[in-house]
Amino acid sequence: MARRSVGRPRLPVLDRKTIALAALDLADSEGDSAVTMIRLAKHLGVAPSALYNHVSGKDEVRLLIQDVVMSRVDDVGLKQVVAGEIALDEGLRQWAYSYRETFARYPGLVPLIATLPVGGAPATQAMYESVAAALAAAGVPMRQIMPVIVAFESFLFGSAMDVHAPADIFRSAPGDDEAVTPTLRQALDAQPRSSADHSPNPYANPPFEWGLKSLCEAVMKLVDGKE
Incomplete structure (x- = not known):
């Protein structure tokens, strides 16, 4: 039987879609003011620095929220x-x-x-x-x-x-x-x-x-x- 490797727990794989969905969930449940980089990182279970590999800051996260909602409108x-x-x-x-x-x-x-x-x-x-x-x-x-x-x-x-x-x-x-x-x-x-x-x-x-x-x-x- 293979032994589990010892080390840091596996972190969620981040990408812009994952961040967008998490930000939407946070904004929907707690309001737009809750969507800070620190709160979003905690919501995702990652360090805030990890988010900056994919987004520049809160303003870009807001655009991701807008995009994920608008993408659900049937055209x-x-x-x-x-x-x-x-x-x-x-x-x-x-x-x-x-x-x-x-x-x-x-x-x-x-x-x-x-x-x-x-x-x-x-x-x-x-x-x-x-x-x-x-x-x-x-x-x-x-x-x-x-x-x-x-x-x-x-x-x-x-x-x-x-x-x-x-x-x-x-x-x-x-x-x-x-x-x-x-x-x-x-x-x-x-x-x-x-x-x-x-x-x-x-x-x-x-x-x-x-x-x-x-x-x-x-x-x-x-x-x-x-x-």
Whole structure:
């Protein structure tokens, strides 16, 4: 029987993917402020110096977090638009649903990723290229492509966070003067509830679907030259 070698315990093999996944796990569970090189090294069970063989510091780790999240957004529908296989609005819908679902898993990271640059984040750049290429292939004027992307992303980040908003976020609190908000209360009472929605906020889906439909219709008007 072979004898076990005596020496230091075997350390985990580090690479950028391993670091990215560990950083995402740490940021998701404890927040972005917890992702320091010292905390990340402890999370991985290595010395902090070992991380610097793969990343330059916390700023690059943040880009890795962004990339690993963005790589989970499905852009197949957008590529089908470029290939002429489906219409632009359908491709945008597929992408938007995946984007919202992905970020709804990591709502705490939305403020971080929404403000990070895309330079140095190849998976993020590739995702944006897919959106831009689909819009261009469908005939959206080049000057309108970035406004469309920013409008969609603003809507999708907010929609992802709304999945976790309290269902009674607009309700009056005990002691409030309800006479101040009679129209708001009527609107709340009339709001449809999605019976198929099992998210913390059962009212999140209908507004998302309405907003997405409105955005897609606006983009198709750009294609048709009506705006």
